[in-house]
Amino acid sequence: MSEPSTVTDPADPRLADYTGLTDVELRRRREPAEGLFIAEGEKVIRRALAAGYRMRSMLLTAKWLDVMADVIAEADAPVHVVDPHLAEAVTGYHVHRGALASMERKPLPDAATLLTGARRVAVLEGLVDHTNLGAIFRSAAALGMDAVLLSPDCADPLYRRAVKVSMGAVFAVPYARLDPWPAALDTVRAAGFTLLALTPAETALDLPTL
Structure with missing residues (x-):
């Protein structure tokens, strides 16, 4: 189980995976190159985990801690808790669903x-x-x-x-x-x-x- 930690600085390097999510060209270049992708929302995060993708970290607002409690209990990756304003400052958009996860990609089959x-x-x-x-x-x-x-x-x-x-x-x-x-x-x-x-x-x- 990963113990959730509160992050208050949008420039905190632990949040690097979530920066500038609205910059499509940046994400196109960076995510495949670094072997990551972002899952947004409770259902999508759960489906990614069920499909065997490994979690790198999770970014949650406080109200989602209870909803995602079982996922947190199983997680072997850091869980960052932020307020909604900081989440918006980091990602560049209003995170309506309040839950993001950085996931590792799998090799593509031929x-x-x-x-x-x-x-x-x-x-x-x-x-x-x-x-x-x-x-x-x-x-x-x-x-x-x-x-x-x-x-x-x-x-x-x-x-x-x-x-x-x-x-x-x-x-x-x-x-x-x-x-x-x-x-x-x-x-x-x-x-x-x-x-x-x-x-x-x-x-x-x-x-x-x-």
Whole structure:
């Protein structure tokens, strides 16, 4: 069990993982490079832990201590308690849910491994909006997709906004990068899949006719 400690200085180095969360370019460069991502909200934190991600630290406002008591009891990482104003000063936005956790990333599997035994996969190309990416992962989980494959220029599924919008579905649906693009699509074909592209064009065929 980690004993929660109160932090009163927004420049405290113990809070470094949570600084500047609104700076998308900073997070895009820093989080993958340092092997971390931020889980926001009680449900997302619990789902990340349940999916086997290791916690680096947790940042809570006082009112969430009781709600997260069982998580704290199991944690082997520091738990920092701050007031809401300090949380906003550190992260750069109002932390509505009052609970953040810095988590360690897992190595990404290769696409061929994910395709083994899979029946349906979603392939995403050039999707750079984190909100849309999170929504697609949530839909992929609801539709029973076995995996999601991303082109190299797609947004990071573990970016805070994508994780939040997906309600943790990014932890439940396996994903990998297809690189180089588009040549790596041959990996999908070699696994026995037929590639279908979605488009709103009037000349497109209805899926039931295929």
